[in-house]
Amino acid sequence: MFSLRDMFFISMLIQAASILAPVFIGGQRRASALAHITLVAGLITGFISSFLAVFFPMAHTVGTGFFGLPPEYFRFDPLALYFLCVVQAVAIPTAVFSYSYLEHYIGEGRSVKSLYVFFAGMLIATQMVVTINHAIVFLVFWEATSMSAYLGMIFEKEKKEVQKGSFYYFVMNHVVIFLLYIFFFILHRQTGSWLLSDFRVVTGNSGLTALLFLLALAAFGMKAGFMPFHFWLPRAHPIAPSTISAFLSGIIIKLGIYGLFRAFQILSPAPLWIGWLVLVVSMITAIFGVWYALAQHDIKKLLAYHSVENIGIIGIGMGIGFIGSAYANIPMQILGFGGALLHVLNHAVFKSLLFLGSGVINNNLGTRNIELMGGIVHKAGFFVFLFLTGSVAICGIPPLNGFVSEFIIFNSFFTAARELKEYYPLMMLVSAVGLAFVGGLAVACFTKINAIMFLGTQRGETKPFHVSAYDYISLGVLALLCVVIGFCPVPFINAVNNVVSGIVPQGGAELLNINWLYITVIFTLFSAVALAMYFISKAMRKKFGFRESDAWCCGYNRLGPRMQYTASSFADQINDIARAPLGYHKKGRAGEGIFPPSSGFESHSADLVDNRIIVPGYKKFISLMSAIRLPGNTDIRYYVAYILIMIIVYSVVGFLWH
Amino acid sequence: MALMNIFEGLASLFFVLLFAPLFAGLVNKQKAMMTGRVGAPVWQPYYDLFKLFRKETIRAKSASFISGLSPAINFAAVIIAASMLPVCNAHPLISFKGDIILFAYILGTARFFQILAAMDIGSSFEGMGASREASFAIFVEPIFFFTLGSIAFITGFTSISDIYRSIAMDRMSYTVFIVVCSISFFILAVTECSRMPVDDPNTHLELTMIHEVMILDNSGQDLFFYQYSGNIKLLIYIVLETAFYYPLGAGLTAVGVTIFALNILFVSFVLAGVETVTSRFKLKDMPHYLLFAAAIGILNLLIFTFNK
Amino acid sequence: MENVLSILFCLSLLYLALTSRVKHCVNVLQAQGIILAVINTLPLFHHFTLGEIILPAALLGIKGVLIPFYIRKIITDLDIKDPIEPTIQQFTFIMLVITLMSAVFVASGILAKSTEINIIPFASGFSAIITGILVIIFRKKLLVHVMGFLAMENGIFLFGSAIAFKLPVIIELGMLLDIFVVVFLMGIALNKISTTLSGFEAAQLRRLKD
Known part of the structure; x- marks a missing residue:
C-alpha cells in the first residue's frame, strides 16, 4: 500500500508528464487530448489520496515515502491537505473544461500548446505551494504559480488590453514576492531554520510580531485581493483565458488565504488590533467589492469583483478568529476560522463554475458585454440551470453551499457577542448587518446578470449556442458539489473541524454543535415542497388549460429585444443610492420634439481606489523613475551591466557588515 | 412533550396558512371603511385565490422554465419561514439555534427567484419592478438584523422563538427599546409586503408599481401561488410584529389567545390606518425612508447599550 | 423618563437630517423645544420651586412658540421654496450623521466611566451639536442654516441637563435670549438680503464681499 506521500509524488509525476505531450506530439488535437487525459489522471490520483486524508483522517498515514527527497521539505498537516484537496477538486473540472476550451482555439487555428503548458504548470506549482515546508522552495513555487498564471494570461498577447491588464498582475506579484522575502528572512534570522514548521517568534516581542503580521497581511492580502490591493483582480481576470481566470479566482487568490493561515500559525496569538484591522478591512472589501460588481457590464470583470467580495467574507471569518485568539477564546477561533475555511472551498467551487460558464458564453457569443446577450435559456436550458446553481450558491441563500459557510460566520458573530460581552454585541451586530447587506447586494447583482444574460430574448446578433459534453461534465460536477455541500454539510464540517483543530490546538466541538441535521432536513423539506408545488401546478395546468401569448405591453404588440430592461437600468437604482463612494456617473440624452433624434443612456462606475490611488500613483512613479537618466537608457546591455554593479555593491556591503 | 411541541408547531403553521388571506381581507375592509367605502367582504381574498386556482394559465412566449419554477419556490420558502413563527408563543415547528439567519435568507431565496421570474418575460414593465424590488431588498436584511437581530445579540438567543420568549417588559429602558424596535420592524414589514408608503397594492399604473408589476404577466396557478405566498408573507411579518408584545399576556390559554387575536386585530387596524393617511413615497425617496428605519434601529441600539 | 425624551430628541434629529422640506424642519425644531421644556420640568416633580419654573416656561415660550412662529413668518413673507437643496x-x-452619532455615543460611554454624566442626554446633546453643524455644512438655504444653528443650541441645552452641576438659571435664560436675538437678527438680515439678491443660498453670499 502506498503512503500519502508516495501517492502525492506519483500524482505530481503523472501531471508533470502531461506537459511532455504537447512538446513531443505534433498534432494539436492529439497532443491536447493526450495531455489532458494524463493531467486529469494525475489529478484524480492525487485527489483520491488527499480526499481520503481529509475526510477519513484516521485511516491514512503520511509515511516517509521511498522517493529520495528529505521528508521535512514537505508538510502534510490537515491545513495543507485541506487546501490540496480544494485545489485538486477544482483543478479536475477545470482541466476537463480546458480540453474543450482549447478545442475552440484549435478550431480558430491558433497554437494552444503554450497555453496548455502554462495551465498545467500553474496547477502543479499550486499543489506544490500548499504542501512545501521549506521557505525558499515555497517562494520558488509561489513565483512559479504566479508566473505560469501570468504567461497563460497573456495568451492573446496581441490585444492591447491584455498587455495592459496583465502588467498590473505582474507588478503585483513582484511586490508580493518582495514582501515575502522580507517576511521569511526575518523569520529565518529569528529561528535559524528555513522550515515553515519551525518558524517561531519569541513570545513577548510584540513589536516584531506586529511587524511580521503587517508584512504577512500586506503580502498575502495583496495576493488574495483585499480592498486597497484588489486593483489587479478586475484587470487581470477579464483578459485571461477562462481556464486561467477560473483557476486564478477559484484557487490562486486563496493561496493568499493559505498564507495568512500559515502566518497565523507562526505568529499566534494575534494582537487584538490585527483582528480588528482584518475584520474592518474585510468588511469594506466585501461591501464595496459587491457594490462595484453591480455596476459592471463585463461578465468577467463583474465576477472578478465578486471574488473580491468573497475574499472579504473569508476575511471576516478570519478576523473573528484573530480577535478570538487575542482573547484566547476557543469557540470564536473555531467558528471564525471554520467559516473562513469552508468558504474557501465553497467559493473555489462556485466561482470556478461561474468563470467556466462565462468562458462558454464568451466562446459562443464572442463578447463579454452582458448588455449584448439575452435569451440563452431558450438555446441551452441546462447550461443556464447550472450557471444559476452557481449564482444561487454565491449569493449565500439556501439551499446551497454558500449559505452553509455564511451561517457559520454568522454563528461566530453570535458567539463573539455572547463570549466577550461589553461592546461586542454592538460591534458584532454591525458586522452581521454588513454581511447581510453584502448578501442583499449579491442577490441584486446575480439576478441582474442571470436575467440579462439568459432570460428574455437575444439583444445583439443571434448566434447558435453550443455547449460541449466536456463543458457539461465540468460545470455539472461543480454544480453537484454546490448542492452536496449545501444539503449535506456534515462530512465537510467534520473535515473543516479537523483542519481547525490543527490551527487551534486546544480544539472544541463548536462547529459540530451547530444543528446541521436541521439544515439538511429543512433544505430537503424546502425542495420537496417546491417540487410538490411545481408538479401540482403542472397537473392543474393540464386540467384547467394552458396557453402561451405575447407579454403584456399596454396593448402595444411589437415588443422588441431592444426594449428589454438592460443591466445598466437594472442596477441604476441601487448604484444611485451611493453615487459618491462608487464614483457612479451616468450620461443620458432624451429625444425631444415630434421627431425625436436617437436617445440613449449609459452609466459607468469608477473604482475609487483604482482611480484615485493606483493609477495616479503609478503615473507619478513612472514620471519619477523616468527622471533618472543613466547612460544607455534604452540599451538592455547597459541594464545588465548595472545589475552586475549592484551585485558587486551588495556583496561588498554584506561582506563589510559581517 | 416533544409530541406536544410538534403538534403546536403544526397548529401554528396551519393557522398561518389558513388565516393569511383573511388578514389581507381584514386590512382591505378596514381601509375601505376608513375611506368611506363599503369595501369587499373580508372573505374576498379566499374567493380570489379559489378563482385563480381554477383558471387557465397563460404565459408569455418568451418565458422559460424559471417562470414555472419561481412560484413553487416562493411558496416553499414562505412555508419554511412560516413554520419558524412563534404564533401566540407556541413552540414553532422549526426551531434551532441560528434559525433567525435561515429565516432572513430563505426569504432572500424567494426574492431571488421572484426577481428572475419577473425578468424572464423580457418586458420593460417587469424589469422596472424587478429593479425596484432588488434595490429596496438590499435594506430589508439590515433592518431585520437591527431590530430582531439586535435583541438576539443582546440576549444571546439565536432562535426566533427563544428571542421572543426572552422579551420581558419589566424595565423602562428595555420596554422603550422593544417599542422602538417594533416601530422599525413595522417599516420593514410594510416594505417587505409592499404595502402603502412603499408600494401601493391597488395602483393601476404599471409605471408606479413595484410588487404588482413583477407578476403582471402571471395568471392562473402561477398567480395563485404568488398571491397566496404574498398573503402568507404579510401574516408572517404581522405575527412577528405582534410578537414584540407577547409579554402583554399572549399564551396558549383562553385569555392568551384572545390577547393575541386582539393584538393582530390592532395591527391590522394600524396598517389600514397608515395606508389611509399616507400616500406612496416617491421612488427616489424610498431608500431614505428605509435608511431612516435602519437609523432608528441603530440609534435605539446605541441608546440601549449605553444606558447602563 | 429623561432617557425616553432624549431618545425622542435623537429621533427628531434623524428626521431633521432626513427631511427635504423646510416646513418639516420647523416642526422638528418646535418638537425639540417642547421636549427640552418637558425635560427641564422633570426635576420639578421631585422638588418644586417657583423660581425654577421660569426656565422651562421660557423654553416653551421661546423655543416652542416664538421662534417657530417667527421662522414660519419669514418663510411666508419671503416666499421661500419648500424643498431643501442638499449639496451631497x-x-x-x-x-x-449616523456614523458620527455612533462615535459620539461610544465616546460618551467611555467618558462616563471617569466623569459624572448622564450618558444618554449627554450623547444626545452632543449628537445634536454635530447634526446642526453638518446641516449647516451640507445645505444650501440660509434659512436651513439657521435651523442647524438652532438644533445646535438645543443640543447645548440638553447638554446642560446631562452634567451633574447646575448652571444658574439666569445664565440659561441669558442664553435663551441670546438665541432669540440671533434668530431675530438673521431674519432681518435675510429680509435685507432678499431686497438685494434674489435667492437665499449660502453660495450667493460670496458675491457680497466688498
Missing part, C-alpha cells in the same frame, strides 16, 4: 446625496449625509 441624502444617503451619504445620513450615513455621515
